[in-house]
Amino acid sequence: MEQTLRRVGVVGGVRIPFCRSNTLYADQSNLAMLTAALNGLIDKYNLQGVHIDEAIGGAVVTHSKDWNLAREAVLGSKLSPSTPGITLQQACGTSLQAAMILQAKIATGQIECGIAMGSDTTSDAPIVFKEKFAHRLVEAQNAKSFGQRLAAFKGFSPAELAPQPPSVSEPRTGLSMGQHTELMAQEWHISRSEQDRFAMESHRKAAEAYRSGYFDDLVVPFAGVFRDNNLREDMNLDRLATLKPAFDKSERGTLTAANSTPLTDGAACVLLASETWAASRALPIAAYLTQAQTAANNFVAGEGLLLAPTIAVARMLERAHLSLQDFDFYEIHEAFAAQVLVTLKAFEDAAYCKTVLGRDAPLGSIDRSKLNVHGSSLAFGHPFAATGARIIANLGKLLSEHGGRGLISVCTAGGMGVAAIMESTQAATMKAAA
Numbered sequence: 001m002e003q004t005l006r007r008v009g010v011v012g013g014v015r016i017p018f019c020r021s022n023t024l025y026a027d028q029s030n031l032a033m034l035t036a037a038l039n040g041l042i043d044k045y046n047l048q049g050v051h052i053d054e055a056i057g058g059a060v061v062t063h064s065k066d067w068n069l070a071r072e073a074v075l076g077s078k079l080s081p082s083t084p085g086i087t088l089q090q091a092c093g094t095s096l097q098a099a100m101i102l103q104a105k106i107a108t109g110q111i112e113c114g115i116a117m118g119s120d121t122t123s124d125a126p127i128v129f130k131e132k133f134a135h136r137l138v139e140a141q142n143a144k145s146f147g148q149r150l151a152a153f154k155g156f157s158p159a160e161l162a163p164q165p166p167s168v169s170e171p172r173t174g175l176s177m178g179q180h181t182e183l184m185a186q187e188w189h190i191s192r193s194e195q196d197r198f199a200m201e202s203h204r205k206a207a208e209a210y211r212s213g214y215f216d217d218l219v220v221p222f223a224g225v226f227r228d229n230n231l232r233e234d235m236n237l238d239r240l241a242t243l244k245p246a247f248d249k250s251e252r253g254t255l256t257a258a259n260s261t262p263l264t265d266g267a268a269c270v271l272l273a274s275e276t277w278a279a280s281r282a283l284p285i286a287a288y289l290t291q292a293q294t295a296a297n298n299f300v301a302g303e304g305l306l307l308a309p310t311i312a313v314a315r316m317l318e319r320a321h322l323s324l325q326d327f328d329f330y331e332i333h334e335a336f337a338a339q340v341l342v343t344l345k346a347f348e349d350a351a352y353c354k355t356v357l358g359r360d361a362p363l364g365s366i367d368r369s370k371l372n373v374h375g376s377s378l379a380f381g382h383p384f385a386a387t388g389a390r391i392i393a394n395l396g397k398l399l400s401e402h403g404g405r406g407l408i409s410v411c412t413a414g415g416m417g418v419a420a421i422m423e424s425t426q427a428a429t430m431k432a433a434a
Helices: 030-044 069-075 094-107 131-142 146-151 177-187 192-212 275-280 308-320 337-348 350-355 384-402 425-433
Strands: 008-015 054-058 085-087 113-120 264-274 287-296 329-332 405-412 416-424
Touching: 008 030, 008 094, 008 275, 008 384, 030 069, 030 113, 030 264, 054 069, 054 094, 054 384, 069 085, 069 113, 094 113, 094 264, 094 287, 094 384, 094 416, 113 384, 177 337, 192 337, 264 275, 264 384, 287 308, 287 384, 287 425, 308 337, 308 405, 308 416, 329 337, 329 384, 337 350, 337 405, 384 405, 384 416, 416 425
Parallel strands: 054 085, 054 113, 329 405
Antiparallel strands: 008 264, 008 287, 113 264, 287 416, 405 416
């Protein structure tokens, strides 16, 4: 029996202000931040005591005690405790992947509504003992006698107590994301000045959006913080040019602290629903989530750690029968200025599009005036699992105000990419009637 897929609406979302790690949220946990963002969403859409079919999300840097993070956030929020909380993680694509799962379930009628969410903190990062000492502790805990407990520590060295913070390197290569991006920038000939100019523009656009009041209903205060503390309104190219390279210390290095996103703490949530459920609660739909795609590449063999979104975008466009130019807004996550600029260059490169994307012609260039029109991660910061929900909420508002169609592209650790398409209610209605 054939089933007609339903349209899936993005009602909207909120986030708490994002803050550089070890600053204003130094004493906050993933659970505290995620619960706060969730309550902000609940208050915005009058969902106190309401059952939501599924709340899905997670964190990338997390403690083992947070194994049930999504459910604990639900239980700590004002939602009905009957709301299931499902914890997942796909690096920087976590909350976008959560929205994709909810979209599929709503479209097929399995559920009527859901919340995609994410939180991250490197201020409260899990720090563990070395593996050898951890094994000693387990052995001592399982010992049946005092003698066996003592035997577990035979040959103990104080060096075993050295703490092991979370690694920021890719396990397969030993290189950090910044080092991988530096290699991409050098391979694709992305200059330092291009990166600095792109970063400055992100901050400028974000500052203008804050001044205009655009973020008033997208950002809720938390822990006495009212706006992102990474945003720099006084950024200028002369000052950026004085910064030293952060990842390649040689004269070839182009990535700096300013044209790369900082480690960031924060959380974000977004509400998705069927048209029927939204109407039953008198909630207008901001936009529709119409397409989504995940992809991965062989970055270990040198394909470019953060270039997998190009694969996801190409596959998604083909399925949707759209070109790269058929969009009014482009929301490309800014892990690094270089990563965005390489992505745009790859779209335009005939050899790359043929070899990697299987296209006979390049995807082409985009109108950059439509790219990240209110700034993005370089300005706001990037709490890994929260970025996808931030972008969906922002694009939903853009489409509700201006109409049209928007493209989302998020790169992730592990050589993966997540992409999505959103359409305004007007655009979706016109397409359905065609």
